[in-house]
Amino acid sequence: MTNPTPILQAKQVSKFFGGLTALDKVDFEVYPGEVVALLGDNGAGKSTLIKCVSGVYRPEHGEIFFNDQNITHHSPASIRDLGIETIYQDLALAENLDVGGNVFLGKEKKRNFLGLLRVLDDDFMRSEAAQVLERLDIHIPSLKQKLVNLSGGQRQAVAIARALYWNAKLLIMDEPTAALGVPEQRKVLALVRSLREHNIPVIIISHTMQDVLEVADRMVVMRRGRVVANLPRSQADAEILVKHIVGAAEVA
Ligand SMILES: Nc1ncnc2c1ncn2[C@@H]1O[C@H](COP(=O)(O)OP(=O)(O)O)[C@@H](O)[C@H]1O
Numbered sequence: 001m002t003n004p005t006p007i008l009q010a011k012q013v014s015k016f017f018g019g020l021t022a023l024d025k026v027d028f029e030v031y032p033g034e035v036v037a038l039l040g041d042n043g044a045g046k047s048t049l050i051k052c053v054s055g056v057y058r059p060e061h062g063e064i065f066f067n068d069q070n071i072t073h074h075s076p077a078s079i080r081d082l083g084i085e086t087i088y089q090d091l092a093l094a095e096n097l098d099v100g101g102n103v104f105l106g107k108e109k110k111r112n113f114l115g116l117l118r119v120l121d122d123d124f125m126r127s128e129a130a131q132v133l134e135r136l137d138i139h140i141p142s143l144k145q146k147l148v149n150l151s152g153g154q155r156q157a158v159a160i161a162r163a164l165y166w167n168a169k170l171l172i173m174d175e176p177t178a179a180l181g182v183p184e185q186r187k188v189l190a191l192v193r194s195l196r197e198h199n200i201p202v203i204i205i206s207h208t209m210q211d212v213l214e215v216a217d218r219m220v221v222m223r224r225g226r227v228v229a230n231l232p233r234s235q236a237d238a239e240i241l242v243k244h245i246v247g248a249a250e251v252a
């Protein structure tokens, strides 16, 4: 676990919204192959930190490095090109396309039709999608199904499959299980483990302590824009984490 070179490193990152300090000199690292949970109450700064990493926000202070490249002022598109994929709660999938169409969303594969027209190559996209789903051990009965007909867990799986297909080197998931039923939550957690087996590091934001304790190798707790705890799994339990989350750890 003590790998000296982080794949992602945020150094002293601060982000302000008007007079509000959303991030206050945050140091945060992710090492190769680890699942890092980001915890904290509503408004603690978790999503803001993630958005600074994914290029949605630009921090006012501090720097962010990905594999030693300074990405602090990169655009979201260039950060995705480097292999940092973020799956937000709304997933950003297309409801009326099938699974293949969603894996290739925005990067659609076309083929020649009658030697003239360029049309979507649905068969190619579906078969590529099938392969990546297979790698993740995900079973979706028919890949011709439109997303609108899939369950929450299956959609999450499609979003993860898309990230993996496009060679994600770091996957960030903001509250992936929030809107799911229990069996589907389990499936998403299994997917996170599967990503770790593929040596793809994951940052997972979750309110559900049980999720986090099950999948994360390390837990980082934020409170009011600061990192207040950084614990390996072996040193973390629900009680300790809750104390850090609510700010009562010092009186423990
Ligand atoms: N776009 C924004 N404009 C103004 N304030 C924001 C914006 N995004 C987040 N904030 C504020 O920054 C703080 C951290 O929010 P956020 O990162 O979303 O917390 P979390 O994800 O931990 O719930 C909160 O006080 C929130 O209201």
Ligand SMILES: [Mg+2]
Binding pocket: 046, 047, 048
């Ligand atoms: Mg949030």
